[in-house]
Amino acid sequence: DIQMTQSPSTLSASVGDRVTITCRASQSISPWLAWYQQKPGKAPKLLIYKASSLESGVPSRFSGSGSGTEFTLSISSLQPDDFATYYCQQYKSSPLTFGGGTKVDIK
């Protein structure tokens, strides 16, 4: 199985900050990586697919980059609606696997 390691597990930030979350895979998965945002009591929401493609309707302050085994999700200017938990997921091979999540909270 491909292991996905996210860091940090928790991130404290302020509105307007640039935020970066990292996801590392145990083997190469390019470009089959997605990023999701999840708020308490809600289903995850797809933000980025194929490592860097922005899902329709997602604000342009979100961006994804990376290749091989290392990927990042960046939020250029954190907004109040962005405080949530973020997950990466590889879908290169079965079983599909998620990172452990990064909770972004208010500093």
Place this chain on the structure above:
Amino acid sequence: QVQLVQSGAEVKKPGASVKVSCKSSGYTFTGYYMHWVRQAPGQGLEWMGWINPKSGGTNYAQKFQGRVTMTRDTSISTAYMDLTSLTPDDTSVYFCARDGGGTSESKYWGQGTLVTVSS
């Protein structure tokens, strides 16, 4: 618009089975794979498997092999996830999620179904 509407919360005894449904609308049901993902309270996301609604073919995570069955009824655009031999560790919110079409990112999600396993 694409909608996935799941069945309601369930409370089960250890050893029992649960069947969760996921009714689709707003797209061609047989054109996209359906994934099932679960999330234990306060924990992360865990992929369980997928079903190809067109063929009925399935792919289950090894962890759930022998305990999970994913089926579909194309006449009512509904996918099902059946999990047997429940233990308290199966207490989770179970989500269905439709893929992107040709690729396996989960583009649309159901609202989730809480399954509680308790004696």
